[in-house]
Amino acid sequence: MGPLRSMRDGIGFDTLLIGFALLYLLAFAGLPLLYNVIISFQQVDVFSLGTLLHPGAGWDNYLSIFRDPLAQMVLWNTIIFTVGSVAFQFTIGFAFALFFHQKFPGATWFRGLFLAAWVMPGLVVGVLWNWLLSGDFGVINHVLLSMGLISEPIFWRSDIDVSLYSVILANIWYGMPFNMILLSVGLAAIPDDLYEAAALDGATAWQKFWTITLPMMRSTIGAVLALGVIFTLQQFDLFAAITSGGPAGSSTVAQYWSWQLSFREFDFGRGAVISVMMILVVLAVSLVYVRSTRAETRM
Amino acid sequence: MSQPQIRIENVDKHYGAFHALKSVDLTIPKGGFVALVGPSGCGKSTLLRTIAGLEKISAGNMWIEDRLVNDLAPRHRDLAMVFQSYALYPHMNVRDNLTYALRLKGVSKAERAKRAQEVAETIGLENLLDRFPRALSGGQRQRVAMGRAIIRSPKAFLFDEPLSNLDAALRVRMRKEIRALHDRIGATSVYVTHDQIEAMTMADHVVVLRAGVIEQQGAPLELYERPANRFVAGFIGSPAMNFAPGVVAEDGSSVAALGATIATDVTMQPGQAVTVGLRPEHVSVVAPDAPGAVPTRIAAVEATGSSSYLFTENDPELVLVTNGTSALKAGENVGLAIPPDQVHLFDPDTQAALRQTG
Numbered sequence: 001m002g003p004l005r006s007m008r009d010g011i012g013f014d015t016l017l018i019g020f021a022l023l024y025l026l027a028f029a030g031l032p033l034l035y036n037v038i039i040s041f042q043q044v045d046v047f048s049l050g051t052l053l054h055p056g057a058g059w060d061n062y063l064s065i066f067r068d069p070l071a072q073m074v075l076w077n078t079i080i081f082t083v084g085s086v087a088f089q090f091t092i093g094f095a096f097a098l099f100f101h102q103k104f105p106g107a108t109w110f111r112g113l114f115l116a117a118w119v120m121p122g123l124v125v126g127v128l129w130n131w132l133l134s135g136d137f138g139v140i141n142h143v144l145l146s147m148g149l150i151s152e153p154i155f156w157r158s159d160i161d162v163s164l165y166s167v168i169l170a171n172i173w174y175g176m177p178f179n180m181i182l183l184s185v186g187l188a189a190i191p192d193d194l195y196e197a198a199a200l201d202g203a204t205a206w207q208k209f210w211t212i213t214l215p216m217m218r219s220t221i222g223a224v225l226a227l228g229v230i231f232t233l234q235q236f237d238l239f240a241a242i243t244s245g246g247p248a249g250s251s252t253v254a255q256y257w258s259w260q261l262s263f264r265e266f267d268f269g270r271g272a273v274i275s276v277m278m279i280l281v282v283l284a285v286s287l288v289y290v291r292s293t294r295a296e297t298r299m
Numbered sequence: 300m301s302q303p304q305i306r307i308e309n310v311d312k313h314y315g316a317f318h319a320l321k322s323v324d325l326t327i328p329k330g331g332f333v334a335l336v337g338p339s340g341c342g343k344s345t346l347l348r349t350i351a352g353l354e355k356i357s358a359g360n361m362w363i364e365d366r367l368v369n370d371l372a373p374r375h376r377d378l379a380m381v382f383q384s385y386a387l388y389p390h391m392n393v394r395d396n397l398t399y400a401l402r403l404k405g406v407s408k409a410e411r412a413k414r415a416q417e418v419a420e421t422i423g424l425e426n427l428l429d430r431f432p433r434a435l436s437g438g439q440r441q442r443v444a445m446g447r448a449i450i451r452s453p454k455a456f457l458f459d460e461p462l463s464n465l466d467a468a469l470r471v472r473m474r475k476e477i478r479a480l481h482d483r484i485g486a487t488s489v490y491v492t493h494d495q496i497e498a499m500t501m502a503d504h505v506v507v508l509r510a511g512v513i514e515q516q517g518a519p520l521e522l523y524e525r526p527a528n529r530f531v532a533g534f535i536g537s538p539a540m541n542f543a544p545g546v547v548a549e550d551g552s553s554v555a556a557l558g559a560t561i562a563t564d565v566t567m568q569p570g571q572a573v574t575v576g577l578r579p580e581h582v583s584v585v586a587p588d589a590p591g592a593v594p595t596r597i598a599a600v601e602a603t604g605s606s607s608y609l610f611t612e613n614d615p616e617l618v619l620v621t622n623g624t625s626a627l628k629a630g631e632n633v634g635l636a637i638p639p640d641q642v643h644l645f646d647p648d649t650q651a652a653l654r655q656t657g
Contacts, residue, residue, distance in 0.1 A: 193386035196353050199373040200380045201400035201451075211399070215390040 033279065040272035049268065061269040070249050070257065077164055078253040081171070085235075086228040088172040093179025100180075101187045111184065118177040126241020129170035133157060133242070160250035163243045167251055170238050175231060179224055186220030187213070222292030229285045233278060254278055303362075304329040304455055304487040305350060310359030312345055312511075319345045321511040323359070327455070332481050332488045334502035336495055337534070342511040347457050347491045352376050363454055379448030380457040383464065385440045387432040393419070393443050394428040400451045418450045422480075438469050445480070455487040462497065474501055495535050499523070507531050529650040532576050532643055538608065540576045541617045544647065547571040554644070557613045559593040564639045565653070573653060576643030579620040584609065584627065585634045592634025597627050611635070
């Protein structure tokens with residue numbers, strides 16, 4: 001039972017492969033995560049940044065973040081941004097997935113084109129939407145004006161009432177195709193004969209959707225929504241490109257605020273506080289995701 | 300039994316350039332059990348699916364209880380179908396699977412539970428009502444699929460090869476159960492199968508299809524005894540009928556075939572080319588010098604216990620079946636006794652039966 005033997009029978013090799021993966025995760029995800037938690041309890045500024053150990057700060061950073069006048073607005077913005085983006089990405093993505101699930105010529109080809117939006121870098125998408133949303137010569141204002149829906153142009157990026165929504169709009173467009181593809185896969189996995197059996201049992205198209213499609217998609221939907229929340233909480237590029245979190249913080253969300261604190265104000269301790277709290281949220285959502293995908297394999 | 304429940308007239312089905320059903324005419328009587336049988340790709344499933352409304356017919360007419368249903372959606376046809384895959388709803392337990400159609404109709408929950416209980420008792424599922432399909436065996440799933448059809452008391456049951464996913468022993472048992480259930484409920488049934496034994500044992504009326512055409516339809520034994528053409532003759536019966544080329548002799552009633560003269564009980568044109576068809580169970584082995592016997596030699600013997608298959612050294616080789624264990628050995632010289640009234644004759648060009656025995 002030497003190491004060579006266990007190497008040859010495959011068990012040792014399995015352990016080796018898992019070992020590498022675990023080591024990688026530990027070094028490049030685990031340690032930074034841990035370090036992030038540690039510095040959220042420390043005083044870190046631009047002068048002490050180079051040292052490994054910093055003076056402890058107890059809960060000061062946390063208290064200071066909670067008391068910050070921006071905190072409440074950022075929290076609300078984050079909730080609105082996440083819920084708004086995920087809700088519309090999902091429903092529009094689901095609608096498109098159902099649409100392309102109808103077998104018409106070119107359906108799969110056309111669906112593939114939608115992925116073009118998703119493969120673009122976020123900054124490029126941001127620049128694209130800057131043009132579309134431009135107050136003076138943007139296409140969106142032009143369309144709304146010529147349809148008579150608005151009487152004067154909306155300054156999407158610089159109006160504090162709408163700046164957040166302009167980023168949400170771009171993010172819905174950006175993330176929808178991903179939702180659509182995952183949901184399409186889920187739809188394709190439902191056997192046709194279930195719909196045929198339901199048709200003979202007397203189901204209308206609407207009843208088939210509610211009693212067959214939706215329940216059969218439960219695990220896929222859980223996974224898509226969980227991933228949607230996680231990706232939305234990671235969205236940074238669009239804010240950087242479209243509003244830079246402004247004006248006056250009106251479109252600042254947690255992840256952008258964390259970056260601003262850390263890399264604009266060099267207040268790494270407080271920046272870390274926000275990311276620690278986001279880790280907790282993402283962790284909870286990840287549990288939903290893991291549970292969903294586990295149910296999927298059991299089906 | 301005489302009133303038609305489903306009437307199909309001159310129905311065609313095209314899939315692009317593929318002609319799946321060609322001028323099909325079929326009348327299914329109320330309470331009848333009709334089997335659609337044929338090799339794969341013959342159009343039997345397509346025909347069933349057009350009755351269900353899952354496929355639209357390209358031409359012709361179809362009536363269910365005097366209602367023209369050419370353009371009627373499946374959900375308005377009031378038919379129940381048992382699928383080959385069973386198509387049970389995986390996210391519903393047995394009770395919900397059984398009562399799905401009732402739920403769509405807005406039947407109350409209490410009433411649904413009562414009906415589910417009744418049907419479950421009929422088909423022996425009463426202990427499984429809370430189980431999900433994934434926790435059922437193949438035979439149990441089959442029963443749920445049956446129960447889902449029964450609970451609705453539909454105008455007709457459509458079966459699409461429902462037993463093909465079961466093992467042989469269970470298949471034989473379910474065959475009897477389905478037929479018994481049919482007799483008890485008295486519902487009209489259309490049953491698709493590629494297994495001619497299933498068709499012969501279950502149905503009152505067998506429809507043999509090939510390449511989208513009905514080759515012959517009739518009572519099971521009628522098809523066995525009086526096949527309309529060589530295809531039906533070869534398809535019905537197991538082991539399959541032997542075929543050999545022959546020529547009608549001068550007397551107009553015997554046929555020169557298999558290197559001998561075979562007597563028949565019909566009159567034909569002397570010199571006419573024919574195909575002789577002999578069922579393995581109708582030819583018996585006698586002494587080589589018996590009068591009127593076809594002399595030959597045994598090439599091989601396969602014993603199954605209950606019967607033996609004998610292969611002869613004729614050209615083409617013949618298969619014979621005898622009951623029990625045969626004492627014959629390969630290489631033995633024997634004679635074949637062929638009763639004249641059991642000789643089937645076919646036109647080699649049109650494949651049609653030249654006369655019908657029985």
